[in-house]
Amino acid sequence: MNFAVATHIIAGDASTISDLLGTAKELDVSSLKQDAPDAPVRTHVDEDEANDQRDSEIDAIEAFIAKHGVTKPKPEDFKPKSQAWRSKKSAAAKGSNHTERRGRPRKVFTKDLSFVRVLQADKGLIDTDGKDQFKRAGRGRAKKGEVRETFTIHHLNVDTACAGIHTRKALAAMANG
Numbered sequence: 001m002n003f004a005v006a007t008h009i010i011a012g013d014a015s016t017i018s019d020l021l022g023t024a025k026e027l028d029v030s031s032l033k034q035d036a037p038d039a040p041v042r043t044h045v046d047e048d049e050a051n052d053q054r055d056s057e058i059d060a061i062e063a064f065i066a067k068h069g070v071t072k073p074k075p076e077d078f079k080p081k082s083q084a085w086r087s088k089k090s091a092a093a094k095g096s097n098h099t100e101r102r103g104r105p106r107k108v109f110t111k112d113l114s115f116v117r118v119l120q121a122d123k124g125l126i127d128t129d130g131k132d133q134f135k136r137a138g139r140g141r142a143k144k145g146e147v148r149e150t151f152t153i154h155h156l157n158v159d160t161a162c163a164g165i166h167t168r169k170a171l172a173a174m175a176n177g
Contacts, residue, residue, distance in 0.1 A: 109177065110152045117147045118165055130169035136162045151175070 115134035120127075134149065142148050153161045157174040166174075 106155070109155050110175065111155055111158055112150050113153050113158070113161060114148050114150050115166075115171065116142070117149065127168055130167060130172070132168050133165050134168065134171060135165045 114137040116137045117132055118135050119133040122129075122131075134151075137146075137148050151161075151171045151174075153171070153174045154177040156177050161171065161174050
């Protein structure tokens with residue numbers, strides 16, 4: 001049923017929509033079900049079909065519970081699991097002194113690190129006694145007046161060398177493992 005509400009309002013007619021519909025008491029809303037004006041009308045699932053589908057889902061859940069059973073979680077289920085699965089030692093290596101390592105084997109055991117002189121022990125340019133004190137240099141360029149020197153440190157001593165202040169002798173001794 002097609003009608004134009006705007007023409008009755010403009011004409012000053014005091015009729016309502018139910019008067020315009022007459023005996024048909026239903027409004028055609030099929031255009032509301034379309035995605036576009038020329039698109040086909042979408043089909044909607046009626047309640048009976050939706051209930052049938054839900055019933056089949058409930059039946060499938062009941063069948064799963066009947067087959068596998070249901071248990072309530074226990075306090076042991078909430079405890080953290082053991083991390084023993086993380087150690088991936090092979091059975092052959094467990095009895096021997098061999099430890100399984102990840103990655104390729106280390107070929108270079110030393111690392112060159114740069115240090116900044118904090119304290120100059122004597123007024124000369126060369127530290128003959130090894131008493132100059134150094135700390136690990138920061139990132140980027142050296143600041144104005146900073147004197148940077150590079151020392152070769154064994155990889156086992158890198159963490160020790162990076163923390164605190166060390167003398168030249170101590171840094172030279174860290175070159176050996």
